[in-house]
Amino acid sequence: MRLLTWNINSVRLRLPLLERLAHEVNPDVICLQETKVEDHLFPKDAIAELGFPHQAFAGQKSYNGVAVLSKRPIVTSRVQNWCGRTDCRHLIVSLDGGVELHNIYIPAGGDLPDPEANDKFAHKLSFLEELAQWYGSAYASSDKLILVGDFNVAPLENDVWSHKQMQKIISHTPGEVLRLTRFQDSLGFIDAPRHFVPPDLKLYTWWSYRAADWAASDRGRRLDHVWVTPPLKNALAGSLVVREARGWPQPSDHVPLIVDFYSDEMFSR
């Protein structure tokens, strides 16, 4: 079972890239963030024609928005809200075999890493705290959960191009990393890509649009994640960052992140 997560930064603008991705890497389930489209305008027919007839989506005009596109049936779906807002950042679907898939778009947090002066950063920190609290109380480590999405935090030293220079840059500040780690520890989630790529190697899923030459400077960050609970550890088969997608025409600033699962391990009850 090939699972793919991608902050697509407008699903309507990048439908041709979604088609290319579907053909070139053949995922079974695609989780998108920043779809930036209200539900009545979601391109569901075009996406069904790409081979993903089973869909769940929750979007709003211009900002945010999450979607799950699947070749296999989606049993149930629901939206979760955080921080007293209804901003389309968290979609939960259940698949076969009691597996729940959570697609999350954590707030980016603005530029100034001071929650007193920057409401967007305060929102991000609260969001992370609410997630940690909720997962720890609403679920157990023995549940089969997969969490994916744009978490907007690069937790490890080699998840950024310069650990030293990124200390005061939102996405890699100690406060965010601490809260993300608490969230990860809430159910003992396993960081699936790092299960395959050791922590001394650089691993990125995002490169800024503002670089003159993103590939040459290679100042990336690992903002996109796939986590699984312990019962799914033995189902992990591999992981891949589709780096070349950053060089496609009219790219997203994020690239797709793939995790492959052994289906028999994943869906057995």
Added chain:
DNA sequence: ATGGTGGCTTTGCCA
């Protein structure tokens, strides 16, 4: 130290 780009629809907001 600064400003750089992109998407959506504002002439600014968000990333």
